[in-house]
Amino acid sequence: MPDTNHGTPTPDPTKGKVGTVMVVGAGISGIQAALDVANSGFKVYLIEKGPAIGGKMSQLDKTFPTNDCSMCILSPKFIECSTNPNISIITGAQIDRIEGEAGNFQITLLQEPRYVDMEKCTGCGTCSEYCPVNILDVYNENLGTLKCIHVSFPQAVPAVSIVDPSQCLFLLREECQICVPTCSNKAIDLHQQEARLKIDVGSIILAPGYETFEPELQSQYGYQRLINVATSLEFERLLSASGPHGGELLRPSDKKPPKKIAWIQCVGSRDLTAGNTYCSAVCCMYAIKQVLLSKEQEPQLEAVIFHNDIRAYGKGFERYYERAKNTPGVRFIWSKVSIIREMPETKNVVLRYRVNGNKVNEEEFDLAVLCVGLTSPSSNRQLADKLSIKTNPSGFCESSVFSPIETNKPGIYTCGVFNGPMDIPDSVTMASGAASFASQFLSDQRGTLIKEKVYPAERDVSGEPPRVGVFVCDCGTNIAKVVNVKRVVEYAKRMRGVKYSVEETFSCSVDSITHMVETIKTQGLNRVVVAACTPRTHEPVFQDALREAGLNPYLLEFCNIREQCALVHMNDKEKATQKAMDLVRMSVGRATLLEPLSQVSYGVTRAALVIGGGISGMVSALALARQGIKVHLIEKSEELGGIARRIPETLEGGDVLAFIGDLISQVYKHLFIQVHTEAELVEFSGYVGNFSSKVKAGKSGTIKDIAHGITIVATGAEEFKPREYLYGEGYRVMTLLDLDHEIKNNREKFRSCNTMVFIQCVGCRDNERPYCSRVCCSHSIMNALKLKRINPEMDIYVLYRDMRTYGFKEDYYRKASDQGVIFTRYDVDNKPEVQAVEEAGQSILRVTVTEPILGQPLMIDADVVCLAAGLVPPVENKALSQMLKVSLNEDGFFMEAHMKLRPVDFTTEGIFMCGTAHSPKFIDESIAQAQAAASRAMGILAQEELKAGGSVCSVNVLKCTGCGMCEAVCPFNAIAVDPEERVAKVNQALCKGCGVCASSCRSGALDVNGVNDEQTLTLIRAIR
């Protein structure tokens, strides 16, 4: 077994820590962590036990609640990882041994043989064509087959073949080596051995993710016995364009489109018999997504979700749920179900379920989907044992509520589903948070081992006639099943200036990018048109390919034939194809006039402004200060701490007040943090790397000027003040925070309290605020449990709509139920009523709710009624968003740049958000997000200089009259008339290239580079 030292120097204890981080697991969490760590100035080893990076997310079709294509989100990250000179991806590898300690870990990895030389293989697939052995396709959840030597999936990174040793005829019994001579690069080596690699790292991030629950273990669902029972992950593959049926939804038995599908929730979650008591946190939402995607394919489809409360607790989830509820043909049934038989002729399945408590129904479906939960595989426990990391009884990494990312071992951090079931945005956030910890820990080693990415010298294309290359993407079948891509390619070949035109299955896969780079060079292309998806996520990927090929990145023209043709015209293939041809013609016309553009470099102010001194603001301030960044923390009230000052405890029993007390003292003691209380941001200008703010602070209202490179918004949220249920009318009706206060200060009072009623969803999940506040269900349960401890005899009722105790919070829900807390469901159209009734000279607080099983009113005379009022954004958000020029969502919370890809970034570069300013969330989630915001900010602050320019406004000084119209209309304050020269001057760092100035300039002196009048007119003329 060869021993390979993988490149880092052997640590010398006298030299201190190693500036290298090992990330274990390359799902979305590991990938995000690796990118953030590398961008903050460290070398990264990204270790993946499978043959390719991407984890479970690469198997998903689209993601909720935006229905973005998973691979479209992942592939730019794949390419960024694989081309980043500071990230080494090591696949097929696992930790064998770990020695040393935080700062200086010595790791031995075991890497399985791939039987293919990764340096030589181009992933061309010729070997697969000759291989005689068909095996089940694991990536497609065994719903299809592929060859024993294969590339794992179309966009796999590394795009290199692998041999399945358990099926290869040579490796089993030395019978076949057909593949070997088919490889012109001599890459196949069936004698390859396991390798032992040694690496030295300063810190470790664990992101080994999850496995889905195996439903064979639960016979009531007939999985594997009944052919038309599939798991939800199999269903993702059935929906996917790269799935076994090219994205056409066909059921397994007869390959016909199903007309009626049942989704069964909580398979392997919230279930003592399955051994998993926790809630898997994502299944309700992915089932809703699968329903909506299936309905897109088959509008007549009947879809039924059988559930035990719909847990739509995240940002935008409630609206998504409402959308599904209001879709014709979709039913949500609150019931436990079993699959009792298969119809012999049709292979349909019959489900039995109970409605309204006792009535039993049987219903036939073409297909049943088991919404399997997320579990921690035994391999995760073994990994944890090897590293002496503690896990909880369910095998997930154990961490504290106040430090959710740190493990019990210094220098080792955790993120993603290894930490507990969570969705993609939460995984991405936590991954950035883990990167922040690693970066803080190794701060003094930043930049010691990293390399700059080197591009070839840019080719001078001036004077050359246009030689346009057109690359048209199938996007698997997402584009090709509607647009006739071959016709578009042939059409482009006949256009003037086009030298080359080609169809690509996935133009963003690594091999397509490599092909593009080679083609640009070999064909001597000097302009490139990519006809694919959205430039929002993919333009930088192709611009980078142009740079790799020695072309200026602005010689790229991007045209979106997926959203603008395939998706919007999916029912008219001919028109979609015609439109795609039109768009390509327009793009080629414009591309022929594209000119190289350049950028300017400028310095970065290594200071931060954090707005909001609650937990999130303080955590992000400390995370930055610990990396040598000067931080100005501004808080509008007199004290730091925010809303958490009113929350004594967490559901898990964490002492919040002690925690914030400690945090406040750390903040005040830190030399790099300057706290400004009673402070308000009154002016804000500048651009990423160089913002300048005026802050009015203190009782005297002194104005302070602050220069900062980044800004973090951590302005929190407030508890809604109810206007119903007699709140504020002098009765014993209080909100959750009022109750926290009462329990803390007047505990004894509750000993004589006989009956308590909690009413959930007050001021949220309604027409005015159609979002879920995420924390209220668990907070009520926490208080119910506390009250039961104070007075076990107390009758406690929780009137709820859906109990949203996701993840491990489910255990507290069960505990409350076991302790006699009565949970009664109510319907939003039939809300409970609270009345003050006079009876026998006594004032009684009477709550009436319809008992759902009996359908009869239930009257409860309560001593106290607690309203679980939702979280609302502060009214000041509007003014702040206008000052910072960032967006709010329809609910008034700050809006992130991309829900999945950039959950803590604003679209305005250099500004980040965290905590409840983003959306309602728990303390541990706010802490993780605050660390994530700090990590993203360090990506900027760690740089010596930033670049700006390119497609920005330019001024023709000969035409400019200095009238000042451009200055008046520019929304970014990016252009101003120089008082001495009397001509407009552009600040390239501020300019967004929006063109408002150019269209308002009366003397035609302004143009946006790359979108000048001639280029735009050429594009328009090409429509005709």
Ligand SMILES: Cc1cc2nc3c(=O)[nH]c(=O)nc-3n(C[C@H](O)[C@H](O)[C@H](O)COP(=O)(O)OP(=O)(O)OC[C@H]3O[C@@H](n4cnc5c(N)ncnc54)[C@H](O)[C@@H]3O)c2cc1C
């Ligand atoms: C059916 C289904 C649908 C879903 N749909 C959505 C959705 O629409 N939207 C959404 O937000 N979420 C969805 N989710 C949840 C989503 O899959 C997860 O939130 C996300 O993929 C978690 O990523 P991760 O990186 O933490 O874990 P993983 O994706 O599991 O990645 C972990 C990686 O680590 C590797 N690994 C494991 N152990 C080791 C080791 N010892 N050494 C090296 N490598 C190791 C694994 O091979 C894997 O590649 C869905 C889940 C399911 C089951």
